[in-house]
Amino acid sequence: MATQLPKTMRAQFLEAFKKPYTLRTIPPPKPATPNDILIRVDAASYCHTDHVLASGQMPGVLQTFPHIGSHEFAGTVVCHFTSPSPKARAFSIGDRVGVPGRAFHACGTCFECQGRGSKDVVWQDDEGYSVHCAHAKNNGLSRDGGFAEYAVVDARQVAPIPAALTAVETAPLMCAGVTIYAALKRCKLEMGARVGIMGCGGGLGHLGLQYGVKMGYKVLGVDAADGPLKLAQGLDTGARIVDAREQKAADLVQQLGAEDGKNDLGEMGLDAVIVLPESQQAFDYAMTLLKSHGTCVVVSFPENGFHISARDVVFRDISIIGSLVGSNRMLREMLNFSAEHGIRAITNSFPLSRLNDLVEEYHKGGGGKLVIDMGLER
Known part of the structure; x- marks a missing residue:
């Protein structure tokens, strides 16, 4: 079951290093494996790493162009794979989720995924999944991310958004938080x-x-x-x-x-x-x-x-x-802690069509977080 999906979506593409983003219209992606969930992106935050990647300072991470950035975003579940995994079935159509960059399609069998890596509680997750999986991809870095109206995410990496948080408030927490x-x-x-x-x-x-x-x-x-x-x-x-x-x-x-x-x-x-x-x-x-x-x-x-x-x-x-991000358990703990204690990022929001204006604002170095709010053009 899914909501009515459009035949096209808008996305901002990086087409070469050190170049502005280009707004294009393309077909939306589709879930391809049992852990996949299609979400409607409601907000996508800009991180310093987005700048580093776009500047060509992370050799080997970005393999192909054009590329959709943002590894910290939030959205609403609209579709599952035809035969979803138990992890995917935990999320219903209409659920709001926060999406970090790591780790999309963790292999489930490597040293890290089997829990034989770090014993620090920051990194511990359920057996079969790890944010440190060397075989996984990363949203907005080694694969497309959240600067688009729709995105496919891994049900094992996302977290439910507490009722007290909006999508714009949640997106910056998915990496910075x-x-x-x-x-x-x-x-x-x-x-x-x-x-x-x-x-x-x-x-x-x-x-x-x-x-x-x-x-x-x-x-x-x-x-x-x-x-x-x-x-x-x-x-x-x-x-x-x-x-x-x-x-x-x-x-x-x-x-x-x-x-x-x-x-x-x-x-x-x-x-x-x-x-x-x-x-x-x-x-x-x-x-x-x-x-x-x-x-x-x-x-x-x-x-x-x-x-x-x-x-x-x-x-x-x-x-x-x-220290690099945290486990899915840590992600959920952080979201609940933020909701309980009223912790919010200071944000400045832009519509998707003005992503390049957002980047210009980033270079002014004013602090806080800059966020694409999809609702500004819906």
Whole structure:
């Protein structure tokens, strides 16, 4: 059973690296395997990774053109495969779902899918599916994504949208939300611990300020641009917001130590820090903020990597770990947490036909999230 489907749909295509998107009319895709669900896309968010991909900075990920981007979107179920899987049957026609980029058509049999990979709760899913499956494709990256009126998604990767959230509110949470939520979980902190978020006014960062405070941490947000700093300060979360251009990390460590009644340099500062910007300067600032035995969670992946001081790792026992999105279980937990605690991304919405205007706005660096709202042209 399905709703009446149109014979055509509109989609924005990337036809070459470093080129504007092109709006075209094509037939809608069709479910092809038992786990497939066809959704009507209601909102699709633009991520920094969309820019990185479109700029040609992710070699090997995008194999063919033309390509439909967006790996964080939300929509309404309109059709199943003719003989749906049990996972697909869990979603009825008309259900609203959030769709992350990872992992479309996970193989079900590899090392990761069989649960023999990471034991961290952030990554654990039902046996037979893993966001780390090396054989899976990724919506909006290695396959078409959400900048279209319809999309085929994998029932194992999507999550029900809580009633309290709209599609526009949900879309940014499908990458930015789950990524920063999982990164905070990977810090493994106790209530009242200090955590820093580098790039606190960006898409992930401003959500991280909200999650961190609601998780019970003392949150320090750091940024170095006027627009993002203004956005972070305007959230009124109770987090401390610092302009890295005006305050040195070493001086900030001394202030935190005094507030905590600590006299030993090794125990002054943050218990953990999450690095979202791609600059070496931001990474170095973050490392300076950490106490000895602290944890640095790296989310960004600059083309040339980061230079890491062996002294920090050896003499200060700083742990450096990476974090990439989270499991389907973590995705659902994050959505419910967001609905319960009123956590929302600051968004600016555009219709599908104005995706290139959205990209221009992204390059202004104002912070928050930019979203295609399909309802603006329906």
